Amino acid sequence: MTATKGLEGIVAATSSISSIHDGVLAYRGINIDDLAERASFEETAYLLWYGKLPTQTQLAFLQQQLSDFAAIPEPLLAQLKLFPSDANTMAVLRTAVSALALYDENANDISRESNQIKAIKLQAQIPTIIAAFARIREGKEPLAPLKNVSIAHNFLYMMTGEEPDVVAVKALDQALVLHADHELNASTFSARVTIATLSDIYSGITAAIGTLKGPLHGGANEAVMKMLSEIGSLDNVEPYILNKIANREKIMGFGHRVYKNGDPRAKHLQKMSRQLGLLKGDSTLFEMSARIEELVTGQKGLRPNVDFYSASVYTMLGIPSDLFTPIFAISRLSGWSAHILEQLDDNRIIRPRAEYTGLINQKYIPIDLR
Numbered sequence: 001m002t003a004t005k006g007l008e009g010i011v012a013a014t015s016s017i018s019s020i021h022d023g024v025l026a027y028r029g030i031n032i033d034d035l036a037e038r039a040s041f042e043e044t045a046y047l048l049w050y051g052k053l054p055t056q057t058q059l060a061f062l063q064q065q066l067s068d069f070a071a072i073p074e075p076l077l078a079q080l081k082l083f084p085s086d087a088n089t090m091a092v093l094r095t096a097v098s099a100l101a102l103y104d105e106n107a108n109d110i111s112r113e114s115n116q117i118k119a120i121k122l123q124a125q126i127p128t129i130i131a132a133f134a135r136i137r138e139g140k141e142p143l144a145p146l147k148n149v150s151i152a153h154n155f156l157y158m159m160t161g162e163e164p165d166v167v168a169v170k171a172l173d174q175a176l177v178l179h180a181d182h183e184l185n186a187s188t189f190s191a192r193v194t195i196a197t198l199s200d201i202y203s204g205i206t207a208a209i210g211t212l213k214g215p216l217h218g219g220a221n222e223a224v225m226k227m228l229s230e231i232g233s234l235d236n237v238e239p240y241i242l243n244k245i246a247n248r249e250k251i252m253g254f255g256h257r258v259y260k261n262g263d264p265r266a267k268h269l270q271k272m273s274r275q276l277g278l279l280k281g282d283s284t285l286f287e288m289s290a291r292i293e294e295l296v297t298g299q300k301g302l303r304p305n306v307d308f309y310s311a312s313v314y315t316m317l318g319i320p321s322d323l324f325t326p327i328f329a330i331s332r333l334s335g336w337s338a339h340i341l342e343q344l345d346d347n348r349i350i351r352p353r354a355e356y357t358g359l360i361n362q363k364y365i366p367i368d369l370r
């Protein structure tokens, strides 16, 4: 038995949800370039869950369900107010999603029907949790979700208390489409491992959130913004990046396990970053990002991934950097839950082996002789 570090190249599941072939990412066979340009996030979530694009009636019904489920239980809201205001936002989300199970009498029902409803509920409630905590930590009252608006619109409204402009809603909605699913990424794998023991969907999503939190996965978008802030100006990009390269340090937002010739999602976020810069009349973040890309790709041959331009996009939308990874979770909830449903449709516990590299034939030494 020989281990493959990081399970690179190991095919660990069959799935009909999303695919990556020749650098093309598709959800249910539809190229994400097409979805990013034309589909809403709600349509995309429907596609991931049900395997096909919704009709007008089906989409309207889903939007109604998302509206109906968006409020969070009062005791959970009270709990959010007790958390330290400087708590890590992903830790807050992970704790809150785990706590949601306590207020759902069907939490442990793992039938497809029940899990499908819970997926929609979680999709509706996660944005409310994040926006509520964002306000609470600033000493503001959380806001009740609006009825009959998109998830992107509702999230921006619940965070700021203001009606968001259409450009901001469109940009966030497109970012949500692009992050919705990504084959067997680390957090999705976590969700599948957890549910495969016949645990419950809340446990699967809680595990996935904990996995997404790491800077090698979803946490990279926040780390990119930290880097942009440290760099501070266009003039400082070159010395900063060249120094990192010389010290063989990782540059966040670059590289990918699967894409070696570029992440197909990055170009959409790059375009969005450029457009938002022009619209705001301040393209500094975009220009700094573009220069970083030029240097890192030129010197290391590494291309930006989905997280790289997300950082400047979200900042230009007025979103604090520690909400970037929670926003990734809003989107990826659709993929995680689709994978949970798929795993349970044809389940077998996921239990690989380890290559043992420790000592052998050791004797037990009684404690008083050690």
Ligand SMILES: CC(C)(COP(=O)(O)OP(=O)(O)OC[C@H]1O[C@@H](n2cnc3c(N)ncnc32)[C@H](O)[C@@H]1OP(=O)(O)O)[C@@H](O)C(=O)NCCC(=O)NCCS
Binding pocket: 006, 215, 216, 217, 218, 220, 249, 250, 251, 252, 253, 254, 255, 256, 257, 258, 300, 302, 305, 306, 307
């Ligand atoms: C995404 C990532 C975790 C993939 O990891 P992986 O498949 O295990 O690839 P490795 O870390 O083994 O990288 C292979 C080589 O490229 C280098 N490399 C990869 N990403 C790099 C980066 N962002 N900056 C600098 N060097 C990088 C590694 O140092 C390694 O070089 P070596 O062979 O000389 O040791 C990795 O590219 C990374 O850490 N990127 C930064 C974090 C990030 O943006 N994550 C979001 C992913 S969507």
